[in-house]
Amino acid sequence: MGKPKVVLGVSGGIAAYKACELLRRLTESGHDVRVVPTDSALHFVGAATWSALSGNPVSTEVWESVHEVPHVRIGQAADLVVVAPATADMLAKAAHGLADDLLTNTLLTARCPVVFAPAMHTEMWEHPATQENVATLRRRGALVIDPAVGRLTGADTGKGRLPDPAEIFEVCRRVLARGTAGPDLAGRHVVVSAGGTREPLDPVRFLGNRSSGKQGYALARTAAARGARVTLIEANTGLPDPAGVDVVRVGTAVQLREAVLKAAPDADVVVMAAAVADFRPETYATGKIKKKDGQDPEPIVLVRNPDILAEMAADRPRPEQLVVGFAAETDDVLANGRAKLARKGCDLLVVNEVGERKTFGSEENEAVVLGADGSETAVPYGPKEALADTVWDLVVDRLG
Secondary structure (H helix, E strand, O other): OOOOEEEEEEOOOHHHHHHHHHHHHHHHOOOEEEEEEOOOHHHOOOHHHHHHHHOOOOOOOOOOOHHHOHHHHHHHHOOEEEEEEEOHHHHHHHHHOOOOOHHHHHHHHOOOOEEEEEOOOHHHHHOHHHHHHHHHHHHOOOEEOOOEEEEOOOOOEEEEEOOOHHHHHHHHHHHHHHOOOOOOOOOOEEEEEEEEOOEEEEOOEEEOOOOOOHHHHHHHHHHHHOOOEEEEEEEOOOOOOOOOEEEEEEOOHHHHHHHHHHHHHHOOEEEEOOEOOOEEEOOOOOOOOOOOOOOOOOOOOEEEOOOHHHHHHHOOOOOOOEEEEEEEEOOOHHHHHHHHHHHHOOOEEEEEEOEOOEOOOOOEEEEEEEEOOOOEEEEEEEEHHHHHHHHHHHHHHHHO
8 A cells, every 4th residue: 555645735824834843744654745835835845855855846837837737737746635734715715615716726626635824813713704615515524724823924913823743743644633524523512621630739739630631632632633623722731732723721629610511502511530529628728838946836627619420410501411530540440430421420421440550641541431321332452532433423423
């Protein structure tokens, strides 16, 4: 089997220089990449750069190498087409089927998955015309990644920044792995919590846990690659924002509950992957707790935190909403998991064994996904994104 063939389309925005990093990641991971820039893109990065980095010829016109019929052949042969950056003009052309250069012709002839990574000023992204074009492309099966929030050209800041090339690469990798399966979560809003909450004792100390947030981030990334609108509520992870995902940052269990309740009303699925502290200190010391010679420390009194998973399952804003929980167990894993599933009332419960050198902080996981319908789905030890895809497969089956 040959290398996967990827077409990297580059349209004329200042973020074109960032596509060089995406190209490097694609080629170094074993993909055969053909760069197809627009004429405008060449004002930002020259053809020689694209050719040198990809190892393939670069052209913008349908009139070059006409005997090879490039305006048809490039799209037909591709396993994936990704346009990064995709300007407002490129989105409009793609949505309306215009074909006035090699890239737009390639988009019309491609029968493989197509990913757009938009980048533009906030006003252009939010304009009704752009939003209509994005909706049209998504309806046709293209994956349009929402732009990131951050610094734009000049002093402007807002939504419209090209997501980090490393995160765009992760989306491309997941889309290629799924082949022609298509964005089966398109039109769905999913809320995912990730990380571990921290309950402050004083200005410098807290009660926390070992959760890295990597499983929650894998769930967010795979959902975005499957077309979902994703709200990721992260607690103390320090991980880079996944491409196309709205990230809400929280610290404590109470803050996480507030964020989940705010995001959940229009969500189709809520996945509580975060490790939420069961208890918090009853009182908070406004100054650092001092060590006193010859005296034992004052006992720390704990009070219960809200049970967010049980609350979400019992008080769903929409009866058809699915709720997925996680159970981190150290012994009697399945028995404790089944008891927790019944007690919490969620639709699916991902049960895994944890410990100092198990699951927390690693790139791999293994679990059993228990269903309220009595089903059990074992997920063997492997990458956390494999477990994430299994969870979304089970969710899609239940969404209908």
